Amino acid sequence: MFGSVKYGVNAYAKVGVETGVASASPHKLIAMLFEGALVAITNAKQHMANGHIAEKGQSISKAILIVESGLRASLNKEAGGEIATNLDALYEYISGRLLQANLHNQVELLEESYRLLLDLKTAWEAIAEKQPSAEVSSEKPSADFQQTAYDPLMPRTTRFARA
Numbered sequence: 515m516f517g518s519v520k521y522g523v524n525a526y527a528k529v530g531v532e533t534g535v536a537s538a539s540p541h542k543l544i545a546m547l548f549e550g551a552l553v554a555i556t557n558a559k560q561h562m563a564n565g566h567i568a569e570k571g572q573s574i575s576k577a578i579l580i581v582e583s584g585l586r587a588s589l590n591k592e593a594g595g596e597i598a599t600n601l602d603a604l605y606e607y608i609s610g611r612l613l614q615a616n617l618h619n620q621v622e623l624l625e626e627s628y629r630l631l632l633d634l635k636t637a638w639e640a641i642a643e644k645q646p647s648a649e650v651s652s653e654k655p656s657a658d659f660q661q662t663a664y665d666p667l668m669p670r671t672t673r674f675a676r677a
Contacts, residue, residue: 541642547584548635551577555612555628562621574616577627581609604630 538546558573586605591598608627615623 541638544585544588545635545638545642547580547588548631548638551580551585551631552628552635554580555624555631558615559621559624559628562619562624570619571616574612574624578609578612581605581612581631601634604634 554573554577558570558577561567561570561573582605586602586609589598589602589605591602594601608630611623611627614620615627
């Protein structure tokens with residue numbers, strides 16, 4: 515009985531996440547990636563403390579995947595210039611620290627990675643607060659329409675295929 519309830523709760527949560535992703539702006543998607551990595555690191559720390567080695571490894575792997583395939587892959591180094599290059603190096607550093615934390619059961623490396631990602635998330639959210647909200651309109655832009663400035667730190671649009 516408990517297995518079916520757990521499955522139902524997980525399925526419900528997955529639908530909620532998928533719905534949030536489908537309706538989120540590119541800026542919000544990056545914030546969601548930060549949040550996912552932070553949750554994965556928190557889970558890894560708890561699993562490490564409890565001696566659950568397999569679950570710790572899964573949580574750390576999830577955090578690394580989010581950093582590498584989500585945050586790092588979304589950088590546009592050509593448009594982002596030095597900032598994007600520095601972020602790329604920082605994401606690579608965080609992934610390396612997470613890997614070392616997994617290999618050597620070093621909670622301090624998890625905590626360091628968590629702090630770095632939290633600082634980046636906080637800065638990312640501060641950017642969103644300063645941007646004017648755009649109203650969605652079904653009308654075509656008028657002749658006097660002014661295109662908004664290009665943000666080199668905005669993630670590139672990617673097309674992911676489901677397995």
